[in-house]
Amino acid sequence: MTAKQRILGAMRRADVDYTPMVISWNETQKLHGRLSWGNERERLAYAERMGWDTVVRTGAFVTPREVTVRRTIEEYGGKKILRQTWETPAAVLREALNFTGDWDRSEFGGDYLALSSDFRTPRYIEYPFNNAADIEALNYIFPENNPEDMKKIEDDYQTQRGLADGFGCPLFLYLDAGMDWITWLYPITEGVCRAVDEPQNIARILEIINDAKYKRLMRLLELGVDGVIRRGWYECTDIWSPELLRRFAWPAIVREIETVHDAGKLFVYTIDTGVKHIAPDLAKMGIDCFNGLDPVRGDMTVAETRAAFPDACLWGGFSGPGHFGAESPDMAARAAEEAMAAYGGRGLILGMAASYRHYYPWENFLAAENVWKRLRQGGHYGRM
Numbered sequence: 001m002t003a004k005q006r007i008l009g010a011m012r013r014a015d016v017d018y019t020p021m022v023i024s025w026n027e028t029q030k031l032h033g034r035l036s037w038g039n040e041r042e043r044l045a046y047a048e049r050m051g052w053d054t055v056v057r058t059g060a061f062v063t064p065r066e067v068t069v070r071r072t073i074e075e076y077g078g079k080k081i082l083r084q085t086w087e088t089p090a091a092v093l094r095e096a097l098n099f100t101g102d103w104d105r106s107e108f109g110g111d112y113l114a115l116s117s118d119f120r121t122p123r124y125i126e127y128p129f130n131n132a133a134d135i136e137a138l139n140y141i142f143p144e145n146n147p148e149d150m151k152k153i154e155d156d157y158q159t160q161r162g163l164a165d166g167f168g169c170p171l172f173l174y175l176d177a178g179m180d181w182i183t184w185l186y187p188i189t190e191g192v193c194r195a196v197d198e199p200q201n202i203a204r205i206l207e208i209i210n211d212a213k214y215k216r217l218m219r220l221l222e223l224g225v226d227g228v229i230r231r232g233w234y235e236c237t238d239i240w241s242p243e244l245l246r247r248f249a250w251p252a253i254v255r256e257i258e259t260v261h262d263a264g265k266l267f268v269y270t271i272d273t274g275v276k277h278i279a280p281d282l283a284k285m286g287i288d289c290f291n292g293l294d295p296v297r298g299d300m301t302v303a304e305t306r307a308a309f310p311d312a313c314l315w316g317g318f319s320g321p322g323h324f325g326a327e328s329p330d331m332a333a334r335a336a337e338e339a340m341a342a343y344g345g346r347g348l349i350l351g352m353a354a355s356y357r358h359y360y361p362w363e364n365f366l367a368a369e370n371v372w373k374r375l376r377q378g379g380h381y382g383r384m
Contacts, residue, residue, distance in 0.1 A: 002168035013347035018376035021350035060216035069112035093128035227266030236274030289313035292353025296322025329367035
């Protein structure tokens with residue numbers, strides 16, 4: 001089987017020649033001499049040489065129209081403040097954030113700091129969306145129709161499809177829609193309070209962003225992606241109540257799942273922790289594969305995940321900090337054994353939601369990889 005056949009087969013809970021293991025790597029790994037590639041083609045060639053399964057991704061690009069962004073960094077008493085102004089036909093938005101030394105500088109490669117940054121939330125001094133007029137500016141920051149975006153999407157699809165086909169890998173759309181945006185546009189506590197006190201404004205934010213992303217989703221399904229990996233990192237009960245998720249998150253996900261399935265493709269949902277109390281809701285949606293579900297930091301073990309989602313594939317089994325970041329390689333090895341035993345060689349892709357970080361002991365990965373190679377030789381290990 002090719003990696004594409006193996007991964008897509010596992011997601012459909014079909015028979016595969018062996019359980020795939022798909023790990024994503026943080027770019028800082030290269031600084032430590034463990035991995036070496038300079039572009040996507042080199043990454044795929046490296047994975048092929050190592051015998052690792054992997055996937056290729058493309059994006060639902062949304063860029064502003066009729067928007068001018070001005071960014072400055074000011075210093076007061078030894079502290080730096082990042083100020084950014086978004087000038088749109090609907091409103092002028094102003095934001096300010098503490099510009100701390102640990103901010104990932106890779107986010108500053110363009111003309112402005114994008115709104116989708118985990119570094120924003122704890123560093124907000126002033127956040128940009130404070131009333132209904134501010135929110136309508138999102139129509140220009142997230143335009144539903146933008147010919148330049150569609151051209152970029154089509155060009156990137158062709159490039160990534162060529163790489164995926166050349167290396168026998170599946171091509172997925174990575175879709176960053178949904179309530180994660182509320183945790184980027186506001187400090188988390190502020191976002192939750194506004195969802196309770198100003199539900200109409202939160203609903204409007206999500207309507208604009210989700211519609212723009214959905215338009216790109218439909219185009220990429222037409223082009224022929226193999227499936228969609230839907231980001232849902234923060235659509236969990238660590239932040240939101242089940243009631244708020246049912247109101248603001250689930251309708252968009254259900255629409256996306258139905259659209260993806262109508263096209264005959266697979267829907268993967270990335271969620272890490274805070275799942276137990278919404279598992280019954282998620283189990284009814286028809287999600288093909290859950291990516292993440294941390295068995296150490298989260299609230300569900302691998303066995304509990306198997307019981308909660310009997311008709312779905314698990315792309316997980318590992319906790320980044322709990323297994324690969326632990327002091328003992330035995331913990332990573334046991335995690336691989338437990339996941340393969342629980343899923344019986346069917347409906348499992350070994351992996352985790354987060355990337356493997358440079359400070360995780362390398363011997364932990366090697367221990368897990370050795371177990372994977374040993375157990376996969378038995379075909380459908382402990383098949384259920």
